[in-house]
Structure formats: structure tokens, C-alpha cells
Amino acid sequence: MRFGLLHEHPLPRPWTPGDEGRLLREGLDRIALADRLGLHRVWVAEHHFQEERSHGAGALAVLGAAAQRTARLRLGWGPVTLASSIRHPAVLAAGLATLEALGDGRVDLAAAPAAVGAEVGGFGVDRATATPDWVEQLRTTARLLAPEPFSGADGRHVRMPPRALVPAGSRSPDPGLWMACARPEDVRVAGELGLGVLAQWLPEPEEAAEWVAEHRAVLRSERCVPAGAAITAGFAVVLPAHVHADERTAIDRGIDGAHFHAYAREHYETFGDHRPGSTDVWDAFSRHREDVGFARSIVVADGAPLPVKLLRDGRASLRGAVGTPGQVVELARRYADAGVDELVLVLDGGRTAHEHAVASLELLAAEVLPAFAADPAPADGLTAAERDAALARRRPGPPLDPGYAFGPMDDGPVAEGPGGDAGPAAPGAAGDAAGSGAAAAGRGAAGVQVLRAIAQARGAQAFRTFVRRSDDRRLERTIGSARGLAAVFATMAARFEPDAAAGFTGDLRYELRGADGVVRTWTVSCRLDGATAHRDARPDPAVTIKLGLADFVRLAAGELDPGKALLTGRLDLEGDFAVATRLGEMFGEV
Amino acid sequence: MRFGLLHEHPLPRPWTPGDEGRLLREGLDRIALADRLGLHRVWVAEHHFQEERSHGAGALAVLGAAAQRTARLRLGWGPVTLASSIRHPAVLAAGLATLEALGDGRVDLAAAPAAVGAEVGGFGVDRATATPDWVEQLRTTARLLAPEPFSGADGRHVRMPPRALVPAGSRSPDPGLWMACARPEDVRVAGELGLGVLAQWLPEPEEAAEWVAEHRAVLRSERCVPAGAAITAGFAVVLPAHVHADERTAIDRGIDGAHFHAYAREHYETFGDHRPGSTDVWDAFSRHREDVGFARSIVVADGAPLPVKLLRDGRASLRGAVGTPGQVVELARRYADAGVDELVLVLDGGRTAHEHAVASLELLAAEVLPAFAADPAPADGLTAAERDAALARRRPGPPLDPGYAFGPMDDGPVAEGPGGDAGPAAPGAAGDAAGSGAAAAGRGAAGVQVLRAIAQARGAQAFRTFVRRSDDRRLERTIGSARGLAAVFATMAARFEPDAAAGFTGDLRYELRGADGVVRTWTVSCRLDGATAHRDARPDPAVTIKLGLADFVRLAAGELDPGKALLTGRLDLEGDFAVATRLGEMFGEV
Known part of the structure; x- marks a missing residue:
């Protein structure tokens, strides 16, 4: 078990001048102390506009300062909300790389989706696209920091030409990439992106065990397509904490701060209406x-093992890790048994006095950490082979075009899409290999034209016209070719609307029978932030769609009504019908 | 005369691992030394993607570190490019305020417009609007840091609701606000915004005098509408420098670095084609x-007074402040006479050795600074009355609406067309007031969902689905409510496309009859640059559109074809048909 700290910089009202400076400087003193005492990591949260909850929104400045005060402690930037309207991924990446250079590595990022009204409204984040947006931000940030030369991005929310990040950073395995998980369901997302979990919802150890297992299962599965060049497989739990030899003193000194830490979060995330500059959160x-x-x-002090959440006399409360060293060791041991490898303690909630937080930290180092010193180094449960398998699914983007250059006034050409692995769907390369002479040229040209039409959203009309005028044979020969299908599926994958998919992730299998009797099997894998097409069958598809090859082309062109095709037996569906009925919306009009 | 440093973190190729960390750590050592030696300020540049020129793109981390190593030295963030695609102004402001809290004040910002292809292309800045964009970024940043409560921004490039910045920062007069001026013409812009000048184009003292006069004249004129709550009237000149008792040694140790500093800038700003990851700037x-x-x-060492720029034998070169203490004192005295109040020295250009830069800094402190110690404190030439007059022209924004509040899920009030008065359409407050119990709760929730869908462009599909599945009564009750209509009209106003309107200005009147027989009249006023919605009738509308309330909702959702509705009498049009037929284009799809 490792121990870390989370510094959110709470500052309950009333305020007096100089409070913020004192708060930040005392926080740095505790960070320096944590480094000396052998803690593993400090997380510095970047929350914006959340008065009383968090007064250190320029987290990178705090982390830069911390780099000067520490030698071994890992420095975590986060939770920090990612969204295209907040900060360009290259700015985020540059901050991480600079911090790495300043501190000689030891940097982590805990990315968070935009969640609270304070930030969503303040930064004008579009909630409808917030999920694919933050995932793109993260993937681009990770690619900028990865070993491969960055070849540009061509997503929905991030488009940029090739550029080299300077400073470059260590490239791998740092920075560690984490996701700040506000709800248990977020664990799946963290797993799908190959991120560590920073769990903020205060699970009991027994609950945590369930989510650790889920995280590992996803990391091991095909659904994990890592964002980074390394997998961060850690599972950390945030806990408000206070340690004192006398349980009652621990409660007296620490419980109000622990409660305010959680209350202030709920104020902004769940129930509070907030008037900027005037709402008094501490008073409420x-x-x-x-x-x-x-x-x-x-x-109350009862010497019993700690529950994180407390129910008594029909009332609910939070206990957290507030108690004696013995109680905290026992609680931490239960988390360790659950597979949690790091406890991230909040020692400075609310108005907790700096000197009490310092004493608590010293006691933690003296009497809690040693209880875990003899444990083997925390393992995250992934074997080297599993790690390699996950990294093999990473999509680092296309290679950098060695001929690409920008000039002083150039805005640079937009990069080609990094996207799917459906094989080359470049319009210019289309057309059948068979045939010769003018006919082949004509067919090839038609193929090029049609595929280009498919590849470009606005060309749907030309595609439809071509399909309407073609018989089965022509459709199978042109668009039903391997290249043609690659283009159609790549287009489908690119058109996938995560918003319309409403959280669905899974595989759609297409079994397309040609006039030759051969079945072409393709899989479209839907993830939270996009979809990829694969020229093979994947196990356990959510839906299997069976139809004739030419009919599939008609369907893709919008020239065959799927409902009618189903009724007349031209199309056969197996699997989750709730998903199947949403396919149209999920893939736009194609 | 004050003396400062500019740290751009140059790192000429070839590179070896660890170079960037060493570069940043040596830079911090010189910053700490400059603090002890009594220099005035250090500027830390944030340049992105400019290999060899500048390897400290996470400048805020460097400045946070510097706050731990200094006690009096002012900490300048910049030059840093401002643009909406790079970073939200609240993120910039939060960084400055956090740095202030860490260092107990003493913070400056040197804002720069997007200029080089590396950044313009890399961040996707639109050159056509780069100037108004950066000015809005700066004004919003300054307002977030000003003493008045921030009441929101409603510009072309920055739109945000009221939010309180935390940490708050000192509010005034820090941070000092400067403009990185790449050309003499920029001085006027700096003056118009009430900013200090950080001149990077290496003017001779005699040229500088001219621009100092221009800067002051603009600051004193009506053209100056200050961005900040204080005027920064300083005029600083950046100079590559090296000081040694022996002139020839100064040249040998410092001139290549001075030249590379300027050459690398020219490479990115003027003449270089750059292949990311491979172009070797030092070699070129x-x-x-x-x-x-x-x-x-x-x-050559000739003991003569220093020219900054050198012409000899038909060749051009740069001399900068490379010479003996006596030569540098003489040059600085000429700048002081010209009204320049700060020289910002680049001691670490190119491959200049750290120990030589340190020796140069120590000699500067020992023999150059004392020559100016007896001078009166630099005055910026503005009288108190002139300063007050300029500040009276400042536009701090409207007062904060004391009733404004945001909730956990609120994205703030639904956007009104710029300047609209369509009334509050906050989603969280949606739903009719009538009704009670479960029905009301359900209706409220549906209202929230639908209004949110309307408010967000990508939610159009969800909105259509809701409309398709609803009968007249449900549509009237939810979206046909006063709040619902406010949201629909506000969205229409926001979606107005002045380009598609082809110069049309005038009012569109909507008369919407409900099942209750009551007609709701709304007006959309189209102007050249946008539209606003009003909950009333305005005289002489260009077009009057009459239809049922539920049908209007269907029309807005794209679920009712206006042509068919007109033919079947469900919709009635009066007025200018040429305008009416363009309505669809003018308002996008809603």
C-alpha cells in the first residue's frame, strides 16, 4: 500500500487578505514534509470557480513550486478538467513535460471530464459532447508525450498539424495517466483508456474490491485501447483523514474538515445553488x-474498526480515515486486501489547522506507513504479457510525414486522419485491381469517385445516386470489394456519434453474403469516444447484422429501409435489439 | 534604470537526454542569483513548438518554481501568446493569481498576439480574427483579476457567465500587464490598452526614444481605454547581453549566444521552413x-560605445549589450536618457555556458547596477492626473447581477443572442409552475432535458426525438411554456447567420396560438452582426409568421416542413416573401 496526499486548497469563509498565500505556502510545507517522510505522491487539484472548496486553480504553479521542495515525491496534476474550451492539449502536455524536466520525472496527470456547473458553464463546455471531447483531449495529450514523433490530430474536437513538443519530456513511462473517477461507472472508462483510477466517491474497501476487479478486467480485455505509451494500472482511493493517538482528539481535530471536504464537493456537484462572490458554503x-x-x-470514539461511511440512529455521516494509527492501519489493510494500491489522504479539509495536519502526517509516517513497509511492492495485477497485449492495441497515429514543414506564416496543412485501422481507405487508392484498359480505368474512376463521396460526408447524395442506378453485380464489384468495404466501414466508424450511443460500448458484427456465397465479416467496435472498424469477427458481439453484400451497400447509402428489410427477411438481426434500434442515430445517416 | 532577465530556455541541437532538466535547473539557479543580486524582474517566455529556440513551454511551472527561489524579484509570465484556441482567459488568470499567492505579489504578464506559424498553425488560430481575439482574451483576463466582481463576458471570442476566480489574487495593482511588442507599431496598441511595452525588436536608444514618446502620447490620449484596473506604463527593451572586464572575452563568450537568440527568433518569425523533429536550427x-x-x-573589440546593431564592411550584425561593464553602463545610460526604464537582458542565448552567464550576471550586479543606484526611481512619465483620466475610461463591465446563481448541472443561463433580453431560460428552473407531485417532477425533468437539448447544438437529435414522440398538449406544456419559448427563441437568435441573411436587417414577428386560444407574440430582431429575441411585438415587422404553438415547436425541431405547412394552411405568412423564403438558411436548422 502506498500513501499519497490530495491538496484541493480549501478555504472556508470568512476570508481575510493573505489567506490564500498562507494556504498555498502551508500546503507546500506539508508537501516538503511528505517528501521527507517517504510518502509516495501528492495530487494538486485544479478546480475552477469553486469558492471555499478549492483556491489553487493555477495548479501547475503549485506543482512547479513543489518540484523545488521535493526530491522523490511524485507530483500529480489533478483532478484537472479536460475540454477543448479550457486549454489546448499541447498546453497541457507542455505543462507536464516542463514539470518533468524540473523535477526529473515523477509526474502524473489525473484527467477529469467536465462535470460541475461551475466549470461546464464557466468555460462554456458543451455537455452533449463533453465525453468524446475530454477523451480526445487526453488521447492527443498522450500522443504529444509519446515516443513517436507527433504527426498531427484530426478528430472532432482536436485538429492540429504535426508539431514537436518542447520541452519533450521523458516520453515514457512518465507522466502516469490517471482518471479522476467520480462514480463507480467511471472505472470502466478508465480501463478502456488504459488509465489508473483515482476514486473520489469514497468506496468502502468491500465496494472497492468490486471496482478494482472491473478495472483490471477491462484493462485485460479488447476494450482497452490505451491512450498512453504505457499502461497506468493503479487503483487509488481518496479518503479524508486525520490520525491521532487519541481517537477522540482525532475526531475533534479532523472530522469537520473531512465533512467539509465532501460537503463542498457535493455543493458544487449535487445540490448547491451558487451565487459567485456571495454564497457562503461554510455557513450552509x-x-x-x-x-x-x-x-x-x-x-463517536468507540475503538471500533472504521467504516468510511457511517449510519447510526437513522442518520448518515462520513467517518473516513479519522482515528488512531491502529484504526487507520486496519482500514488501509482492508483496502490493500481489496487490491487498492494507494490511499490518497485529504488531511487539510475545511478549517483543519495546519499544525494539526502536520502532526497527523508525522504520526502517519511514524505508525501507519511502517505497517506496510514489509509488504511486497504494490502490483497492479497485470502480467507483462497482458500489458504488452494492451499496448499492442494502442493507436499511436500515422507516422509523421517526413516531408511536412511549416513556415513562419504558414498555418500548416491539416494532418490526415489518425483514426481507424480499417486499412487504407484513402480515396485516391481506390478501384479494383482487376480489369484493364479503358473499362478498368472507367471503373476505377467511378470507384474513386464513389469512395470519395462516401469518405466525405457531403457526398452522400452522389453515393446514393450511384447506388440507385447500380445492380447487385455492379455494387458487389465496386463498393463490395475489399477496398470498398474498408471505405464504407471506415466512414461508418468515423461517423459514429458517441452522444447518440448513450454510453453503449461493444461490438457490432456484420456478416455480408455475396453472390459468390462468401460471407464477408466485419466488426465495428464502439467505444465511448469513437468507433473503429475491423476486417474480422470479434467474440461476443452486442449485435450481429446479416444481409446480402449488395443490400448492405444499399443500406449504407440510405437506399434500403432497414425496417422493411427486416420485415421482408432481407436483413437478419441477432443480439441486443435495444442497441439495434439505435443504429441509425448512432451512425448518422450512413 | 532597472535590470531584468529574459529566460527563453534555448537548447541548440544536438540534444542528449537530461539536457532539458539541466537547462531549466540552471535557469532557476540564475533566477535565484538575480534575486540575491538585486535585479528587478525575470521574464519566462512561453513559446510553443519552437525547437532549439525555447524549451520551457510550461512557463507557469518554471515561475512557480521561481517563486520558491526568490523573495523580491518580480516574476513575469511571458511573452505568452493569447488566443481562444490556446487557453481560456480564466485559466490564464488563475495561473497569475496562484503565482501571486505563492510569491506574495510581484507578478507580471507579457501578452503577445499569435504571430509565428509554429503557434498559429499548431493551435489553429484564425489569423483573420487573431487581433480582436487576443485583445478580448486580455481584457477578460484583466477583468477576472480586477477589484470588481466579475459579471461575465459577452464578446465575439470570449463568452462566459459570472464566475469568481479562486484564488482571487491581489486584485490591483498586480499583476502588471504588458505587451510583448515585436514591431514598433505594436507600441500604439500597448498604449491603447494601458499596457507596458516589452520591446523585442532591439531598437537603438535613439529609436527607442521615439517609441517611448509614442507610447506615452497614446497612454495620455482618449485612445487609451485600459484593460487593467491599473496602468502599466513602463517601457522595457530586450537586449542580448554579456559582460566581462575584457571586451574580447565578453565577445568570445557571449556573441554566438546573442546571435543565436535573434537568429532562432527570425527562423520562426521571418524566414525559416521547419520540419518538426528534424530541422537543425543551430546547424543552419x-x-x-x-x-x-x-x-x-x-x-571586434574596439573599446567604442556599443551600437546594438552593427554595420561594417557592407555586412550586418548584432552587437547587443556584449562588452565591458563600462560599455554596458554607457549604453544603458543612453537608454535611460531615451526614457526606457528597464533593460531586459538575455544572458543565456544559444550555447552560452551557464557559468559564463553566472559570471556575467555577477559582474553586472557589481559594476553596472551601482552606476544607476543614485538615479531617482524610474518614473514612467504619466502624472497622477493623467493616470486617473486614463483609468476613468476603463470599462470594467456591467455590475454583477446579484440574483445570478448557477447550479451543479446548470450550464448558466441559456445563451441569448448577443445583447438579447429574452429573459431567463435557465434549464434548471424549467418546467411549468403549475402541477404538483410526481407529475410536476416528471414534467420538470423532461423540461430540463429538452431545454438542455435545445441549448446544445449536438442535442438537436434528442430534441427532434422528443418532439416526434409528443402530442400537442405535451409540446405546449413543455417547450411552449414561457421559459421554453424563451429558450427556443434565444437559440434561434444565437443561430442567426448574418452571412446567409445577405444584409437583411429587420424584425420577424411570430404569433403563436395555443390550444388555450392565447396568442404568444415574439420578435426576432435581425441586425448585421447578430439577432436578439424579444417577448413582445415590435412595429413594422418585415415578416409575420402565424401558426399553432405546437406546430411552431415542430418547426423549430425540424419536424414540420415549412413549405408543406404553408400549402396546407397550418402556417400563414405575411410580409416580405423574399425574406421568408430565406428563413431556413438564416437560422441554420432550428
Whole structure:
């Protein structure tokens, strides 16, 4: 078990001048102390516009300062919200790489999707596309920091030409890439992106075990397409904490801060209406805490093993890791047994006094850390072979075009799409290999034209016209060719609308029978942030679609009504019908 | 005269692992030394994608580190390019405020417009709008840091609702606001925005005098509408420098670095084609320097007063402040006489050795700074009355609406067309007031969902689906409510395409009859640059559109074809048919 800290920089009202400076400087003193005492990591949160909850929104400056005060402690930037309207991924990547250079490595990122109204509204994030947006931000950031030369990005939310990041950073395995998980369901997403989990929802150890297993299962599965050049497979749990030899003193000094830490988060994420500059969150906490699950009265010193969440006398509260060293060791041991490899403690919640947080940190180092010193180094449960298999699924993007150059006034050509691995669907390369002379040229030209039409959203009309005027044989020969299908499936994958898919991830299998009796099997794998097409069958598809090759082309062109085709037996569906009925929406009009 | 440093973090090829860390750490050592020696300020440049020229793109991390190593030295972030595609102004402001809290004030910003292809192309900046964009970024940043509560921004490039910045920063007069001026003409812009000048084009003292006068004249004029709550009237000149008691040694140690500093800038700004990851700028410099104005051979030790730029034997070169302490004092005195109040020295250009830069800095402190110690503190030439007059022209924005609040899921009030007065359409407050219990709760939730869908472009599909599945009564109750209509009209206004309107200005009146027989009248006023929605009738509309309330919702959702509705009498049009037939184009799809 490793131990880390989370610094959110809470500052309950009322405020006096100089408070923020004192807060940040005391935080750095504890970071320096944590380094000396052998803790593993500090996370510095970047929350914006969240008065009283978090007054260190320029987290990179704090981390730069921390690099000067520490020698071994890992420096985590996050949770930090990623969205195209907040910051360009190259700015994020440059910050990480500079921090790495300053501190000689030891840098992590905990990315978060835009969630709270404070940031979503403040930065004008479009909630409807927030998920694919942050995933693109993260993937691009990771590619900028990866060993391969960055060849540009051509996504929905990030488009940029080739550029070299300077400083370059260490390239791999740092920075570690994590996802700040606000809900258990986020664990699956972290797994699909090959990210470590920073769990903020305060699971009990027994709950955590379930999500650790889910995280590992996804990391091991085909669904994991890693963002980074390395897998971060850690599972860390955030816990408000205070340690004192006397349990009652631990509670007296730490419980209000622990409760405010969680209450302030709920204020911004769940129930609070907030007037910028005037809402007094501490006052509301003081008056309403008992009603919303932070009952002070039921937290008592009883020497019992710690529950993280407390239910007593019909009231709910939070206990966290507030107690004696023995109690915290016992709790941490249960997390270790659950497979959690890091506890990220919040020692400075609310108005907790700096000197009490310092004493708590020292006691933690003296009496809690040693209890785990003899443990083997935390393993994240992935074998080297599993790690390699996951990394083999990574899509580092196309190679950098060695001829690409930009000039002082050039805005640079937009890069070709990094996207799917459906094989070359470049319009210019289309057309059948068979045939010769003018006929072949004509056919090839038609193929080029049609494929270009497919490849370009606006060309749908030309594609439809071609399909309407063609018989089965012509359709199979042109668009039903291997290249033609590659183009159609690549286009489908590119058109996949994660928003319309409403969280669905899984495989769609297409079994397309030609006039020759041969079945062409393709798979479209839908993920949270996009889809990829594969020229093979994958196990356990969510839906299998069977139809004739020419009919598939008609369907793709919008010239065959899928409902009618189903009724008349031209199309056969197996699997999850709820998914099948959404296919149209999920793939736009193609 | 004050003396500062500019750290751009140059790193000429070839590179070896660890170079970037060493570069940044040595830079911090010199910053700490400059603090001890009594220099005034350090500027840390944030240049992106400019290999060999600048390897510290995460400047905020460097500045955070510098805050730990200094006590008095002012910390300047910049030059840093501002553009909406790079970073949200609240992220910039949060960085500055955090740095202020860490260092107890003493923070400056040197903003730069997007100029080089490396950044313009890399970040996808639109050159056509780069100027208004960066000015809006700067003004919004300054307003977020100003003493008044921030009441939101409603510009072309920055739109955001009220939010409070945390940390708040000192509010005024820090941070100092400067403009990195690449050309003499930029001085006027700096003056118009009430910014100090950081002149990078290496003017001779005699040229500088002219531009100092221009800067002051603009600051004193009506043209100056300050961005910040204080005026920064300083005029600083960047100079490559090296000081040694022996002139020839100064040249040997410092001139190549001085030349590379300027050459690398020219490479990216003026003449270089750059292949990311492969172009060798140092090699090109070594081979071509003589041809492009950086002749090494004509820089000789002659004991003469320093020209910044050198012409000899028909060749051009750069001398900068490379010479003996006596020569540098004489040059600085001429700048002081010209009204320049700060020299910003580049001591670490190109491959200049760290220990030589350190020795140069120590000699500067020992023999150059004392020559100016007896001078009166630099005055920027503005009287208190002139300063007050300029600040009276500042536009701090409208007062914060004390009733404004955001919720956990709110994205802020639904966008009104610029300047619209369509009333509050906050999704969180949607749904009719009538009704009670489960029905009302369900209706409220549906209202929230639908209005959010309308408010977000990508949600159009969900909106259509909802409309398709709803009967008249449901449509009238949800979207036909006053709040619902406010959202629909606000969205229409926001979607107005002035280009498609082809110069049309005037009012569109909508008369929407509900099942209750009541007609809701709304007006959309089209102007050349946008449209606003109003909950009333305006005289002399260009077009009047009459239809049922539920049908209007269907029309807005794209679920009712306007042509068919007109033919079947469900929709009635009066007025200018030429305008009416363009309505679809003018408002996109809604």
C-alpha cells in the first residue's frame, strides 16, 4: 500500500487578505514534509470557480513550486478538467513535460471530464459532447508525450498539424495517466483508456474490491485501447483523514474538515445553488450538514474498526480515515486486501489547522506507513504479457510525414486522419485491381469517385445516386470489394456519434453474403469516444447484422429501409435489439 | 534604470537526454542569483513548438518554481501568446493569481498576439480574427483579476457567465500587464490598452526614444481605454547581453549566444521552413548566419560605445549589450536618457555556458547596477492626473447581477443572442409552475432535458426525438411554456447567420396560438452582426409568421416542413416573401 496526499486548497469563509498565500505556502510545507517522510505522491487539484472548496486553480504553479521542495515525491496534476474550451492539449502536455524536466520525472496527470456547473458553464463546455471531447483531449495529450514523433490530430474536437513538443519530456513511462473517477461507472472508462483510477466517491474497501476487479478486467480485455505509451494500472482511493493517538482528539481535530471536504464537493456537484462572490458554503455546511449526510453527532470514539461511511440512529455521516494509527492501519489493510494500491489522504479539509495536519502526517509516517513497509511492492495485477497485449492495441497515429514543414506564416496543412485501422481507405487508392484498359480505368474512376463521396460526408447524395442506378453485380464489384468495404466501414466508424450511443460500448458484427456465397465479416467496435472498424469477427458481439453484400451497400447509402428489410427477411438481426434500434442515430445517416 | 532577465530556455541541437532538466535547473539557479543580486524582474517566455529556440513551454511551472527561489524579484509570465484556441482567459488568470499567492505579489504578464506559424498553425488560430481575439482574451483576463466582481463576458471570442476566480489574487495593482511588442507599431496598441511595452525588436536608444514618446502620447490620449484596473506604463527593451572586464572575452563568450537568440527568433518569425523533429536550427545558423545579418567576423573589440546593431564592411550584425561593464553602463545610460526604464537582458542565448552567464550576471550586479543606484526611481512619465483620466475610461463591465446563481448541472443561463433580453431560460428552473407531485417532477425533468437539448447544438437529435414522440398538449406544456419559448427563441437568435441573411436587417414577428386560444407574440430582431429575441411585438415587422404553438415547436425541431405547412394552411405568412423564403438558411436548422 502506498500513501499519497490530495491538496484541493480549501478555504472556508470568512476570508481575510493573505489567506490564500498562507494556504498555498502551508500546503507546500506539508508537501516538503511528505517528501521527507517517504510518502509516495501528492495530487494538486485544479478546480475552477469553486469558492471555499478549492483556491489553487493555477495548479501547475503549485506543482512547479513543489518540484523545488521535493526530491522523490511524485507530483500529480489533478483532478484537472479536460475540454477543448479550457486549454489546448499541447498546453497541457507542455505543462507536464516542463514539470518533468524540473523535477526529473515523477509526474502524473489525473484527467477529469467536465462535470460541475461551475466549470461546464464557466468555460462554456458543451455537455452533449463533453465525453468524446475530454477523451480526445487526453488521447492527443498522450500522443504529444509519446515516443513517436507527433504527426498531427484530426478528430472532432482536436485538429492540429504535426508539431514537436518542447520541452519533450521523458516520453515514457512518465507522466502516469490517471482518471479522476467520480462514480463507480467511471472505472470502466478508465480501463478502456488504459488509465489508473483515482476514486473520489469514497468506496468502502468491500465496494472497492468490486471496482478494482472491473478495472483490471477491462484493462485485460479488447476494450482497452490505451491512450498512453504505457499502461497506468493503479487503483487509488481518496479518503479524508486525520490520525491521532487519541481517537477522540482525532475526531475533534479532523472530522469537520473531512465533512467539509465532501460537503463542498457535493455543493458544487449535487445540490448547491451558487451565487459567485456571495454564497457562503461554510455557513450552509454548518447549518445543513446533519440533513445531508454529514451528521457530526453520530461520529463517536468507540475503538471500533472504521467504516468510511457511517449510519447510526437513522442518520448518515462520513467517518473516513479519522482515528488512531491502529484504526487507520486496519482500514488501509482492508483496502490493500481489496487490491487498492494507494490511499490518497485529504488531511487539510475545511478549517483543519495546519499544525494539526502536520502532526497527523508525522504520526502517519511514524505508525501507519511502517505497517506496510514489509509488504511486497504494490502490483497492479497485470502480467507483462497482458500489458504488452494492451499496448499492442494502442493507436499511436500515422507516422509523421517526413516531408511536412511549416513556415513562419504558414498555418500548416491539416494532418490526415489518425483514426481507424480499417486499412487504407484513402480515396485516391481506390478501384479494383482487376480489369484493364479503358473499362478498368472507367471503373476505377467511378470507384474513386464513389469512395470519395462516401469518405466525405457531403457526398452522400452522389453515393446514393450511384447506388440507385447500380445492380447487385455492379455494387458487389465496386463498393463490395475489399477496398470498398474498408471505405464504407471506415466512414461508418468515423461517423459514429458517441452522444447518440448513450454510453453503449461493444461490438457490432456484420456478416455480408455475396453472390459468390462468401460471407464477408466485419466488426465495428464502439467505444465511448469513437468507433473503429475491423476486417474480422470479434467474440461476443452486442449485435450481429446479416444481409446480402449488395443490400448492405444499399443500406449504407440510405437506399434500403432497414425496417422493411427486416420485415421482408432481407436483413437478419441477432443480439441486443435495444442497441439495434439505435443504429441509425448512432451512425448518422450512413 | 532597472535590470531584468529574459529566460527563453534555448537548447541548440544536438540534444542528449537530461539536457532539458539541466537547462531549466540552471535557469532557476540564475533566477535565484538575480534575486540575491538585486535585479528587478525575470521574464519566462512561453513559446510553443519552437525547437532549439525555447524549451520551457510550461512557463507557469518554471515561475512557480521561481517563486520558491526568490523573495523580491518580480516574476513575469511571458511573452505568452493569447488566443481562444490556446487557453481560456480564466485559466490564464488563475495561473497569475496562484503565482501571486505563492510569491506574495510581484507578478507580471507579457501578452503577445499569435504571430509565428509554429503557434498559429499548431493551435489553429484564425489569423483573420487573431487581433480582436487576443485583445478580448486580455481584457477578460484583466477583468477576472480586477477589484470588481466579475459579471461575465459577452464578446465575439470570449463568452462566459459570472464566475469568481479562486484564488482571487491581489486584485490591483498586480499583476502588471504588458505587451510583448515585436514591431514598433505594436507600441500604439500597448498604449491603447494601458499596457507596458516589452520591446523585442532591439531598437537603438535613439529609436527607442521615439517609441517611448509614442507610447506615452497614446497612454495620455482618449485612445487609451485600459484593460487593467491599473496602468502599466513602463517601457522595457530586450537586449542580448554579456559582460566581462575584457571586451574580447565578453565577445568570445557571449556573441554566438546573442546571435543565436535573434537568429532562432527570425527562423520562426521571418524566414525559416521547419520540419518538426528534424530541422537543425543551430546547424543552419552556423552555415548561414553571415548571410542573414549575424556576421561573426565584424564584431571586434574596439573599446567604442556599443551600437546594438552593427554595420561594417557592407555586412550586418548584432552587437547587443556584449562588452565591458563600462560599455554596458554607457549604453544603458543612453537608454535611460531615451526614457526606457528597464533593460531586459538575455544572458543565456544559444550555447552560452551557464557559468559564463553566472559570471556575467555577477559582474553586472557589481559594476553596472551601482552606476544607476543614485538615479531617482524610474518614473514612467504619466502624472497622477493623467493616470486617473486614463483609468476613468476603463470599462470594467456591467455590475454583477446579484440574483445570478448557477447550479451543479446548470450550464448558466441559456445563451441569448448577443445583447438579447429574452429573459431567463435557465434549464434548471424549467418546467411549468403549475402541477404538483410526481407529475410536476416528471414534467420538470423532461423540461430540463429538452431545454438542455435545445441549448446544445449536438442535442438537436434528442430534441427532434422528443418532439416526434409528443402530442400537442405535451409540446405546449413543455417547450411552449414561457421559459421554453424563451429558450427556443434565444437559440434561434444565437443561430442567426448574418452571412446567409445577405444584409437583411429587420424584425420577424411570430404569433403563436395555443390550444388555450392565447396568442404568444415574439420578435426576432435581425441586425448585421447578430439577432436578439424579444417577448413582445415590435412595429413594422418585415415578416409575420402565424401558426399553432405546437406546430411552431415542430418547426423549430425540424419536424414540420415549412413549405408543406404553408400549402396546407397550418402556417400563414405575411410580409416580405423574399425574406421568408430565406428563413431556413438564416437560422441554420432550428
